[in-house]
Amino acid sequence: MILNIAIVDDSRDEQQIIHSAVCSWAESRNKKADISVYNNGELFIADLSEHSFDIVLMDIYIWKR
Numbered sequence: 143m144i145l146n147i148a149i150v151d152d153s154r155d156e157q158q159i160i161h162s163a164v165c166s167w168a169e170s171r172n173k174k175a176d177i178s179v180y181n182n183g184e185l186f187i188a189d190l191s192e193h194s195f196d197i198v199l200m201d202i203y204i205w206k207r
Contacts, residue, residue, distance in 0.1 A: 144174045146194065150186045151179075151201040160199055 147164055151157050157179050168175040178193065180186040183200075 147197045148195045149179045
């Protein structure tokens with residue numbers, strides 16, 4: 143089974159930290175993870191019509207630029 147995971151965060155540094163943590167977690171449990179990364183909530187919501195996710199890791203403080 144492949145876990146579909148979304149990371150939604152406007153900080154590139156935080157995206158990388160979370161991505162690395164998710165990869166380590168999946169590897170330690172012999173799980174496969176398909177990870178999608180989004181820079182903002184609008185892109186994530188737009189993609190929901192084409193993708194579904196088992197887990198969504200979302201920043202609660204995303205700054206509108």
